[in-house]
Amino acid sequence: MKFKLDENFGTRTQELFQSHGHNVQTVRSQGIQGCTDKSLYDICSAEKRCLVTLDLDFSDITRFPPSQIEGIAVIRVPRNPSLTLLEQLVKQFLKALSTIPIAKNLWIVEIGRIRIHQLDTEE
Numbered sequence: 001m002k003f004k005l006d007e008n009f010g011t012r013t014q015e016l017f018q019s020h021g022h023n024v025q026t027v028r029s030q031g032i033q034g035c036t037d038k039s040l041y042d043i044c045s046a047e048k049r050c051l052v053t054l055d056l057d058f059s060d061i062t063r064f065p066p067s068q069i070e071g072i073a074v075i076r077v078p079r080n081p082s083l084t085l086l087e088q089l090v091k092q093f094l095k096a097l098s099t100i101p102i103a104k105n106l107w108i109v110e111i112g113r114i115r116i117h118q119l120d121t122e123e
Helices: 011-019 037-047 083-097
Strands: 002-005 023-026 050-053 072-075 106-110 113-117
Touching (some): 002 011, 002 037, 011 023, 011 083, 072 083, 083 106
């Protein structure tokens, strides 16, 4: 699957995605740090990539409908998380991907659970 990692993620996270066989690009590697949320959303749409972010703004499906891109994963971390915790949440996300498709959905990844907002068939 194709992913775009927001600027909050570093090389280690990119390597985790790659080790699971995913095609991953980062906001940093493309030099688009600091772009607006709307611009990032549009870039993901154009590139047909699922966005992985820590930015809770992307959980607003009225502003950023996951059905218009390949999906959105918001990783929710407590204030001042450790790198170990962040890595644990990313691994939890990657494990879930092996059994549940994220395509066109919003996933909120929290410690011990993933909340999935699925598009209603009538939307």
